[in-house]
Amino acid sequence: MNPLETLKTAIANSFRSKLRTTLTVLAIFVGAFTLTITNGLGTGISNYIDSQVAAVGASNAFTVTRTDTSSGLGSGPQKYDPNTRVLAAGGRPGSTQVALTQADLDKVAAVPGITGVSPVTRLNTAYIQGNNQDKYQLSVSVLAGAQPQLDAGQNLDDGSQAPQIILPSSYVAPLGFSDSAQAVGQDATIGILDATGTMRTVTAKINGIEQNALLSSGGAFINKALSSGLAQAQATGTPSTTAQVYTSATAAFAPSSAAQIAEMKNQLSAAGYTAQTLDDRIGTVRTVINGIIGVLDAFAVIALVAAGFGIVNTLLMSVQERTREIGLMKAMGMGSGSVFALFSTEAAFIGLLGSLIGSAAAIALGTVVSHALARGPLSDLAGLQILSFAPGPVAVVIVLVMAIAFIAGTLPAWRAARQNPIDSLRYE
Amino acid sequence: MPVPILSTRDLTKTYGRGPDRFDALRGVSLDIDRGDSVAIVGKSGSGKSTLMHLLALLDTPGAGSVHVEGTDARSLNGRRLNALRNQMFGFVFQQFFLNHATTVLDNVVLPLKIAGVGARERRTRGMAVLEQLELADKARNKAGNLSGGQKQRVVIARALANNPRVLFADEPTGNLDSATGRIVEDILFDLNQNHGITLITVTHDHDLAARFNRRLYIRDGQLITTDEEHAA
Ligand SMILES: Nc1ncnc2c1ncn2[C@@H]1O[C@H](COP(=O)(O)OP(=O)(O)OP(=O)(O)O)[C@@H](O)[C@H]1O
Ligand SMILES: [Mg+2]
Numbered sequence: 001m002n003p004l005e006t007l008k009t010a011i012a013n014s015f016r017s018k019l020r021t022t023l024t025v026l027a028i029f030v031g032a033f034t035l036t037i038t039n040g041l042g043t044g045i046s047n048y049i050d051s052q053v054a055a056v057g058a059s060n061a062f063t064v065t066r067t068d069t070s071s072g073l074g075s076g077p078q079k080y081d082p083n084t085r086v087l088a089a090g091g092r093p094g095s096t097q098v099a100l101t102q103a104d105l106d107k108v109a110a111v112p113g114i115t116g117v118s119p120v121t122r123l124n125t126a127y128i129q130g131n132n133q134d135k136y137q138l139s140v141s142v143l144a145g146a147q148p149q150l151d152a153g154q155n156l157d158d159g160s161q162a163p164q165i166i167l168p169s170s171y172v173a174p175l176g177f178s179d180s181a182q183a184v185g186q187d188a189t190i191g192i193l194d195a196t197g198t199m200r201t202v203t204a205k206i207n208g209i210e211q212n213a214l215l216s217s218g219g220a221f222i223n224k225a226l227s228s229g230l231a232q233a234q235a236t237g238t239p240s241t242t243a244q245v246y247t248s249a250t251a252a253f254a255p256s257s258a259a260q261i262a263e264m265k266n267q268l269s270a271a272g273y274t275a276q277t278l279d280d281r282i283g284t285v286r287t288v289i290n291g292i293i294g295v296l297d298a299f300a301v302i303a304l305v306a307a308g309f310g311i312v313n314t315l316l317m318s319v320q321e322r323t324r325e326i327g328l329m330k331a332m333g334m335g336s337g338s339v340f341a342l343f344s345t346e347a348a349f350i351g352l353l354g355s356l357i358g359s360a361a362a363i364a365l366g367t368v369v370s371h372a373l374a375r376g377p378l379s380d381l382a383g384l385q386i387l388s389f390a391p392g393p394v395a396v397v398i399v400l401v402m403a404i405a406f407i408a409g410t411l412p413a414w415r416a417a418r419q420n421p422i423d424s425l426r427y428e
Numbered sequence: 429m430p431v432p433i434l435s436t437r438d439l440t441k442t443y444g445r446g447p448d449r450f451d452a453l454r455g456v457s458l459d460i461d462r463g464d465s466v467a468i469v470g471k472s473g474s475g476k477s478t479l480m481h482l483l484a485l486l487d488t489p490g491a492g493s494v495h496v497e498g499t500d501a502r503s504l505n506g507r508r509l510n511a512l513r514n515q516m517f518g519f520v521f522q523q524f525f526l527n528h529a530t531t532v533l534d535n536v537v538l539p540l541k542i543a544g545v546g547a548r549e550r551r552t553r554g555m556a557v558l559e560q561l562e563l564a565d566k567a568r569n570k571a572g573n574l575s576g577g578q579k580q581r582v583v584i585a586r587a588l589a590n591n592p593r594v595l596f597a598d599e600p601t602g603n604l605d606s607a608t609g610r611i612v613e614d615i616l617f618d619l620n621q622n623h624g625i626t627l628i629t630v631t632h633d634h635d636l637a638a639r640f641n642r643r644l645y646i647r648d649g650q651l652i653t654t655d656e657e658h659a660a
Contacts, residue, residue, distance in 0.1 A: 001541060001542055001544060002544045005541060005544070009541075016529065324525060325525075325527060327525075328521075328525045328538075329538065329542060330513075331484075331486050331513060331519060331521075332513060332514055332519075332538060332539045332542050333510040333511065333512070333513035333514025333515070333539070333542055333543070334510065334514075334542045335506060335507065335510045336506065338542070420487065420488075421486050421487075422481050422486050422487045425521065425523075425525060
């Protein structure tokens with residue numbers, strides 16, 4: 001029997017006992033459905049995290065700090081060195097952060113692969129004022145390659161000379177704007193205290209409004225022009241030395257492989273700096289989510305294994321029922337290999353049927369539910385499609401289910417193949 | 429002297445083991461020439477069907493050998509064995525073993541399907557053999573809906589579909605009335621005389637046996653020279 005004939009016969013055979021095939025297909029359906037849903041969950045959440053991560057920072061940049069050598073508990077106080085500047089840092093009381101100087105920045109920039117280093121200056125903005133008289137607290141950060149998810153307007157232009165700002169959507173109403181679209185293009189005034197305690201103001205154009213986002217700090221993004229304007233205002237009246245130290249710096253690099261990134265990190269760490277990419281900092285979130293998805297996947301696979309036993313059972317009954325037919329075909333010269341192929345093809349076909357229907361149903365239902373959730377309970381997390389289905393993973397699910405079905409079919413198929421024709425024909 | 433198409437030496441077949449052990453064949457040696465027509469005659473349970481199955485290489489003997497055109501069947505690998513079953517032998521079983529759910533034509537072309545013959549050629553050849561057995565008008569009917577005599581002709585058609593050189597028929601007229609039985613007999617002898625097919629038929633009908641070239645009498649798993657019971 002040629003392969004095409006085997007396929008046709010196997011399909012015809014699987015439809016011969018419709019009820020039994022339907023029940024087995026249903027069992028596989030449940031497994032494939034579950035697996036597709038958990039898969040969609042994984043894709044949806046990780047897509048969301050990726051976009052959120054992109055919103056807070058560039059993936060091809062390190063945050064560089066001086067490695068604090070005072071770590072170890074019993075190491076005692078560090079000896080004072082007039083060349084090392086320290087800054088008070090957050091965290092436990094008394095913790096300090098070794099400051100970066102211009103010399104450090106040059107050293108970091110010299111590491112092969114680093115394309116640019118910019119110091120992170122803390123801009124302690126005091127307030128923002130929009131269309132009305134009310135002033136609101138505001139924290140700002142430079143864009144540094146981040147891609148905020150915008151409600152309205154455009155991303156910042158770092159090349160522009162004009163000061164620009166992107167505000168979180170929560171500021172729109174308080175600042176006296178009717179909606180996000182209306183706020184875009186308007187001016188806002190930012191107040192910042194200088195070193196002598198005098199309030200200075202800088203005016204910036206609102207370039208865009210950011211969606212509520214999972215990782216957002218609630219602060220605004222500012223472009224280079226605004227950041228240097230604010231820095232200048234803040235530094236007015238500072239003694240010249242303090243103006244030159246920074247707690248950390250952002251080192252950008254060209255898109256690189258994981259190995260190249262690790263190599264740059266090594267070089268920086270050898271030079272006494274700690275470099276972290278954004279992925280390093282949010283890696284744990286991803287690990288937890290991957291863990292949850294893994295557990296869900298495991299349940300789906302358990303469902304599939306149960307469905308696999310269903311296939312074994314269906315096909316064993318089918319082999320039993322067709323014992324005489326198999327005997328007859330073997331008596332007419334059908335080889336054991338062909339008999340095996342016939343029954344395992346039938347199993348794979350049943351698997352294909354179940355997984356196609358299961359995946360299709362999961363995609364249909366998942367898309368509907370996901371949209372409903374995005375509009376309802378999850379609307380605070382703008383841009384989150386909790387279930388999203390990529391062709392690749394769905395194809396993997398279908399192939400996996402077919403493989404399980406095929407494996408389940410091998411036992412009955414083998415039983416059918418090894419039968420002696422006369423014994424089979426004698427079977428009542 | 430030409431090599432016999434089938435020959436056996438000291439063929440035995442034992443079913444079961446221990447207290448259930450039963451010797452169905454106890455040393456059968458025979459030669460069948462190409463184009464011959466042979467009747468195997470014996471009482472029920474004497475081992476006729478068992479012998480036929482061994483001759484058609486459908487079962488393995490306990491001891492002894494079967495030679496097909498001089499080749500020992502034990503030396504054949506699975507592929508050659510299947511090719512012989514498919515192309516050289518046609519077997520009409522004592523029961524019909526028709527697939528009642530499918531059409532007469534589908535049943536008849538099964539050996540061709542196994543041989544890997546394409547759908548179109550299968551149809552033409554299947555229809556030709558049904559024509560030969562005057563069943564062409566029933567080709568599209570479900571096999572289950574035929575009369576006994578029609579079913580008997582369908583299984584003969586199936587056995588003939590792949591142009592076998594040896595046709596085994598196990599009681600082909602056993603469950604037919606004498607008129608229909610006669611038609612089936614005529615078909616078989618026509619195949620033997622006009623198409624050169626070697627015909628090996630089991631029967632316990634002595635009138636039918638008389639029409640064959642040769643008769644082999646079997647009793648309790650052994651060949652006997654004459655039908656003593658009948659002669660007596
Ligand atoms: N698979 C088997 N297991 C046990 N005994 C068997 C088996 N097949 C056949 N026998 C026995 O072997 C003997 C010969 O059987 P066989 O079918 O060859 O008889 P037969 O001559 O064809 O009889 P009938 O004319 O009734 O068809 C019988 O006694 C039968 O019970
Ligand atoms: Mg018999």
